[in-house]
Amino acid sequence: MKTFYRHGRTPVFVISLLLVPLIALADKDDHDRAKQLRDAGDIVALEYILHKAQEKHPGKVLEVEIENEHDTVVYEIEILDNQGVVWEIKFDARNGDFIKSEKED
Numbered sequence: 001m002k003t004f005y006r007h008g009r010t011p012v013f014v015i016s017l018l019l020v021p022l023i024a025l026a027d028k029d030d031h032d033r034a035k036q037l038r039d040a041g042d043i044v045a046l047e048y049i050l051h052k053a054q055e056k057h058p059g060k061v062l063e064v065e066i067e068n069e070h071d072t073v074v075y076e077i078e079i080l081d082n083q084g085v086v087w088e089i090k091f092d093a094r095n096g097d098f099i100k101s102e103k104e105d
Contacts (some may be wrong), residue, residue, distance in 0.1 A: 034066045043073055043093040053077040056101055057087040066093060074099065 037043040043066075050061065059081035067074050073093040080086050090099040 037066075037073065037093070043075075044096040046075070048096055049075045049077065049091050049093070052091060052096060052098065053079060053089045056089055056098070057081050059087075062086065078104065 034043065034046065038045060046064065050064075053061070057079045059079045061077060062080055063076075063078040065076040067076055069090075075091045075093045077089045077091070078086060079089065086104040087101050088104055089101040091097065092099055
């Protein structure tokens, strides 16, 4: 039984190891894309957006993404607030306008 359990976990472990570089690459691509857009003046600085996000929901920033949604570049910030609630907050990256926030499940 121990042998079966050990082998059952091996594929998951191997797959996890293979995904780590892809996750790192995705983060680097987001960073590079955001830098290019910021340098071109197409989006506002992330520091400004993080400040606005903290005003909405003070807490620990868990994740920052930049995405295209309906022909709009959007900063998506996930924050863990002081009550333990995770919030997803979206801002228009071009002008810093607040779009929406919602609790994560």
